[in-house]
Amino acid sequence: MSENMNLKLKIWRQKNAGDKGRFVEYDMENVSPDESFLEMMDELNEKLTHDNLEPVEFDSDCREGICGTCGLVVNGEAHGPLRATTMCQVHMREFKGMTKLTVEPWRTKAFPVLKDLVVDRGALDKIQQAGGYISINTGNAPDAHAIQVPKEASDLAMDAAACIGCGACVAACPNASASLFTAAKISQFALLPQGGPERKRRAAQMVTQMDIEGFGDCSNLGECEAACPKEISISNIARMKREFVGAMLG
Amino acid sequence: MMPFLKAATSSVGKKFFMALTGLFWIMFLFIHLLGNLSLYSGHKDSFNAYSDFLTHGTHGVVYVLEFIMVAGLLIHVISAVAVFISAQKARPIQYAMSKNLGGPSRKTISASTMIYTGSLMFIFIIVHLIHFKFGDYYSTVLDGRVIRDMYATVLIGFQSPFYTWFYVIIMALIGFHLRHGFWSAFQSLGLNHPRYNGLIAFVGVLIAITLSLGFLMLPLVLHLTGGPA
Structure with a gap:
C-alpha cells in the first residue's frame, strides 16, 4: 500500500460562458494513490458542498474510457500524464511525487467554457453532421459478403472509428486544430467501399465546417496523436488531405 | 467538386500550396548551392561566367523562373502567416501550463519555430537581393566581353563581419526550418505511408544539414581566408 498524497490543486473556475474565469487553489489531504483523478475531484466536491461552496463542474459519464465525455488538461497535458488513456482512467499514483496540480478546461475558441471545466464540444458535432455519414436507402440488410472489404482496409477503418470525439486532439494542438478528429471521421468512411460514392462531398464539407467552427490550421506537429486516448495516427490527417485535394482538383 | 479558390484558401488548401512552394524552393536552393560551388574553384572567371549566363544567357x-519563385515565395509566406493567425485566433486564452507530449509527437524546436525562422529567412532574401543582385557593380572582361564582376561583389561583401555572421546565422536557421519543413510538406500533400515515413524524415534531416552547411561554409571561408588564392 503506497502512501497517501497531499496536494495543492489549482483549478480553473468560471461561473458561466460570459464570466472571465480565474484559478482557485484548493488543498486536498490524504488522497489515496489508488483512487482515480475524477474520484479525487468527487471528494473535493463533497468537501466543497459540505462547506456550502459551489462544487467544481466537470464532465464525465462512463468512467471506463470509452464514451469521450471526460477531458481535462492537468499540468499541461490533455487527459493527464498517462498516454492512450482518457482522464477518467488516470489514477492518482500517476502524480506520485507531485505536490501541485494545475487543472484547466480544453482551451479553444471553438469549445466555449460553459462552467468551470465543462466546455461545449458542439463544434465537433457540427463537423460530423456536415458529412460524417453515408446516405443509403433503408430496407432489408444486405447479404454479409455482398461487398468485399480487404482486411487491411477494415482494420484501418476500425482504428479511425475508435475516435470517441473527446476533443483532446484540439486541446493538445498548439494551433487548436480539429484536424485529427475530422480526419478520423473522414477516414472511417474513405477506407470502406460504402463511403466511396460521397467521398469528395464529404471531405469538402467536413473540412469546410471545421474551418467555419474557428479551429486553427494544422501545422503537422503531431501533439494530437500523442494526446489521443485512442492513439489515432496522423496518417489519417494525410488521408483527409488526399481526400480533400481530390475534391479540390475535381 | 469545390470552387477552386475556396478550396485553395481552406485550412487544407493553404498547407497544400505551402508544401508545393516549399519543395520548389528547396529545389532552387540545391541549384543555387551548386552554382555557389564555382566560388570555391578559385577562378573568378568560372563564377562570373555562371552569373553572366544566368542574367544574359538564358534568353529570358x-x-x-524568377517570377515563379517570387510568386511561390509570396504564396508560401502569405499561407504561413494565415496559419499562424488562425492558431492565435483559435486559442485566445492560453494554457497556464503546457508541455510537449513526446511519443509520436513531432513537436521539435524546428517545428514550433517555423514562423520565426521563416520570417527571418524572408527578411534575409530581401537583404540578400539588395546586397548582391542589386548591390555594388564591378566590371570585368571575359572572352573579350565586358561583364559584371559578381565575384568581386561577393568577395568584398563578405569582408564585412556583420554580413558574414548575418549569413551564417540565417543559414543555420534554414537547417531548422527545413528539418520540419521537408517532412511536413509531404504530410501536407497527403503523402504519408508507414513504409516511407522514416525515409522521408531522414531525407529531410539530410537535406537540412546539406543545405545549411553548404551555404554556411561559403561566407565563412571567404571571410576568414579573403577568398581563394
Missing part, C-alpha cells in the same frame, strides 16, 4: 527563361 530566367525571368519566368
